[in-house]
Amino acid sequence: MGLFSKTCEYAIRAVFFISQKTSEGGRVSIKDIAVGIDSPEHFLAKILQDLSKRGLVQSAKGPNGGFFVNENTLRRPVAEIVEVVDGNGIFVGCALGLKECSEKNPCPLHNQFTTIRDEIHSLLRTTNIGDFNEELILGINSLKR
Amino acid sequence: MGLFSKTCEYAIRAVFFISQKTSEGGRVSIKDIAVGIDSPEHFLAKILQDLSKRGLVQSAKGPNGGFFVNENTLRRPVAEIVEVVDGNGIFVGCALGLKECSEKNPCPLHNQFTTIRDEIHSLLRTTNIGDFNEELILGINSLKR
DNA sequence: TAAAATAAAGACAAAAAACTCTTTTAATTG
DNA sequence: CAATTAAAAGAGTTTTTTGTCTTTATTTTA
Helix, strand or coil: CCCCCHHHHHHHHHHHHHHHHHHCCCCECHHHHHHHHCCCHHHHHHHHHHHHHCCCCEEECCCCCEEECCHHHHCCEHHHHHHHHHCCHHHHCCCCCCCCCCCCCCCCCHHHHHHHHHHHHHHHHHCEHHHHHHHHHCCCCCCCC | CCCCCHHHHHHHHHHHHHHHHHHCCCCECHHHHHHHHCCCHHHHHHHHHHHHHCCCCEEECCCCCEEECCHHHHCCEHHHHHHHHHCCHHHHCCCCCCCCCCCCCCCCCHHHHHHHHHHHHHHHHHCEHHHHHHHHHCCCCCCCC
């Protein structure tokens, strides 16, 4: 099990990819994104439809269409992608799956995992979608393998 | 998505429960464990069979049979339960699902999540199965809701 | 030794997640 | 305005995870 669902992994990689391509000055098709991040094309299409509805990415149909992001998206935290796709369970849920786990009624691992989850949340809230464009352009970071 | 699979959540809760009951001096049946941790009885039975094969819990058939743990198990880290059930993916995998993500070929979130994963690993390696028996007996910790 | 208690095992079933394929809609361009 | 391009939408399929039900094997005890 990963930290995120497969859908969410594709979503983050796709948004980073689109963000990079936008910063390089172009739109990019689903097919090119799928190749660029090594994901199933039609599955990815569904994910991008959702992200598009939520305004996290922009799209245009027809020739020279494709996906791109606006300036606002570049400054949004990565946490927003995670919330749209996987919800906030990774930030707030109980590690042992208890519905009513809390400070008052804690599972044995409550305190330890509250700390961990807070760190994950804080990391994803302070990291913005556009933060990796340079590294991606320079090839320092990978989205593919 | 939780951090662990449902199977793993049940496994950890069950082992904690058995550990507590053992420390109180008795064996405990699958049915009682299922009630005690609020899990599906027969699904839990499968999980306990696996844990039993791996030596993490002990079992005995027949009247006055049931599950219990030995002294050794009480000193084993919680990480062992996770490794048996979910593997070590949560400790070592790439947050974005890349197969070849590494220091040499990092995904954009590689460094941040290496830190997070190390913390999770270290937390689960330094926390032992028997560490919560007292809190559980006193009712300070919950395994049920 | 028969009955009862209990875990082990196996075969299904349901639900969720991951993935594929086809058709429709919208935009562009010659 | 016809042809082309590309996203949107919809209807599946496959795989994995989660959960149920029934039968079998083992142990104890009366």
